[in-house]
Amino acid sequence: MTPTDLSALLSRPFTLAVAARHGVGRSVVRRLVRDGDVRRVIHGVYVGAHVDDTPEVRARAAVMVLPRGAVVCGRTAARLHGVRVPALPRTQARRAAPIEVVVPVGAALPRRHGCRARIMALGPGETVWRAGIPVTSPARTAADLIRTSDRETGVVVLDGFLRAGLIAPDTLAALVERYAGHPGRHRLAEVVRLADGRSAGEDETLLRLALLDAGLPAAEVGWEIRSAFGRVLRRFALAWPGARVGVELTDDRQWVRARPRSIAGQRWLVLHCPTLQARERPTATVARIGSELRLREHRNRGDIAA
Template identity: 30%
Template sequence: MSRAASVPNQLSFLPFSGSRAVAAGLISRRMLTGPAWCRLLPDVYVHAAAFDPDDHRMWCDAVALKLPAGAAVCGLSAAYLWGVDLLPRRSPVHVVLPRTGRIRRHPRIAVTNSTLAVDDAVLLNAVPVTTEVRTAFDLGRTLPRSDAVAAVDALLHRRLLRTEALARYLDSHPRWPGGRQLRELVGLVEPLAESPMESRLRLLLHDAGLPRPVPQHKVADPQGRFIGRVDLAYPQWRIALEYEGDHHRGRATFRRDVHRYNALRAAGWLVLRFTADHVLRRSGQVVQDVRQAIDERRTQP
C-alpha cells in the first residue's frame, strides 16, 4: 500500500490526538497500535517518520494537546519556541497551569502552577506560549543567577523585548518569588551579548568588582581602518576579552582569528582569550588575569 493511502496528510508530520483522529475517521484504533505510529503521551501520537526524541518542538506540540484551558508552555520551552535554545538535551516541556489546573504526570512534562493572566500568553503556531516579556520574567526569577542573565540576554539580543518592558512588567508584579534577583539582573543584562558563555563571563567580572566592559566593541587601527569586533573590551586600556567557543576550532575560523589577533596586537591591544573551562571551572584565574591586565595598562604612560 502506498504512503499516501496509509498515512492521511493531516497525520503525516505533527503530533495528534488519537481519539480525535479515530472519531474523524482518519485512522482506526487498531492502526494506531501498528509500527507506523509512535505514542508520545496518553492518546497523543506522531507518525514514525516524524518522530525524533530530541525534537523539543515535537514534544511541545504533543504537550499542547493535553493542556487544560488557561495553561501555556513556559520557561525554557517558551524561550525555545521564541527562537532561544538554552535547553539541555532531552529536557521536559515546561508548562504553567492555573493554580487549580491539573495535568497527568509524565517525565516529559515539567509543571508549574502559577497565576497566568489572559494577556500573558499567545498562540504561537497553534501552541499556547507565554509572551516574550512573561517568559523573560519567569526565567529571570527562577533560573540560577548566571543562567538567568544568559537567558534574558538572549531574549533581548533577538529583539523579542526591551529591557524597559521587562522592568515595567516587574514593577507591575511586586512580591513575586525571585523578584529581587530579577530586579538586580535588569541592571546587568546586555542586548548585545551574543552567547550564553559571554553573558556568564560578563557577570563574573561584575561580581569580582571589575569595571563593566563594552560588548561587541569595534576596533580600528591608528589610521581608522576596521580591524575587527571583540566580544568584550576596555577601550580606554585597549584590552579585549574573547570567549573561544567550539566554533573557533574550524580551520577557516582559526586562520581568521590568528590574522585578527595579530592585527589587534599591532594596534596596541592586549587580547585575553577564555574558554568555557575558564569561565565555569577556573573563574578565579579569569578574574586575576583581567585585573592584572587592567592594573598593568593603567600604569602605562
C-alpha cells in the first residue's frame, strides 16, 4: 500500500475487515494505534488520529458495526441536522457523549462502548440520510428529544429546528397529534405551544421562558424595526412594542444604563442585557427587565393621561 492509499484509509472510519481489504493487517493497525497515528472511535472501528472527533465521525463509525437497519437518533441526530442541543450537566459531560442509535424491532440490542442503542420501530418518512448516514427525520428527532427532556431543553431544540427551516411551523399541530399516544405527549404539546423559530439561539430562548415564568407579558421574539424602505434598523431579542421596550443580549459583563433612543421616529427604551448575567443570574436578570418594563408602562400611561 502506498502512503497515499494509507492516508485515504485513515481519513475515514474503518474496521479491521476494511483495513485488510486494503492490505493493512491487524498487527499493522495495532502498531499504528500504539504509535499514536490511529485511534479507536468505538469498539471495532478506527480512524486516523488527525481526524477531528466529531459527531459525524462517531456516527459513521457506529453504523458500520451495528445491525442492518440501525439509525442514528436523539442528540446525535440533532447535531447531524445542524441543531445544537443544550449541554448535559457537568457530571454527565465529562466523557464524550455516546452515539445514540435505534435498531429495528427483532434485532439484537447491540452493546458497544461509545454507543447507546435501543429497539424502536420507525414509521414511514422517519428516516433520512445526512452525509451518507441514516438519521431520524427532523420531526422524529425533535419529538423524541422533547418527550424525554425537560421543558427548557425541549423548547431550545424545537426553536433550533424551526429556525433552521427543518420543521415548518404549520406542521407542529400534526406533530403533537402524531405522538398523542406516546409517553411525554403532554411535554411535547407544552413545548410546541412555547416554541418560536424567530429566537436566535439558546440564550434568547431561555430568557424568554424565564420572563414568562415570572408572569411578565409575552414578548415579541426577534422583533425588527425597519425603515420606510424595508431596511432593518434594529433587531431586539425580545420586545414589547406597545411599551416600546426592547432587550438586546450583549457581550458586556455589566448592565449598561437603559436610555430612550429614537428609532424610526419612535422613542424606544433599549435594555442592553449581558448574556453572561442572563445565563448565570437569571432571577436577577428577570427582576431587572420586569422593573424597567413596569416603569416604562407606568410612564407611558402618565403621558397618555397628561
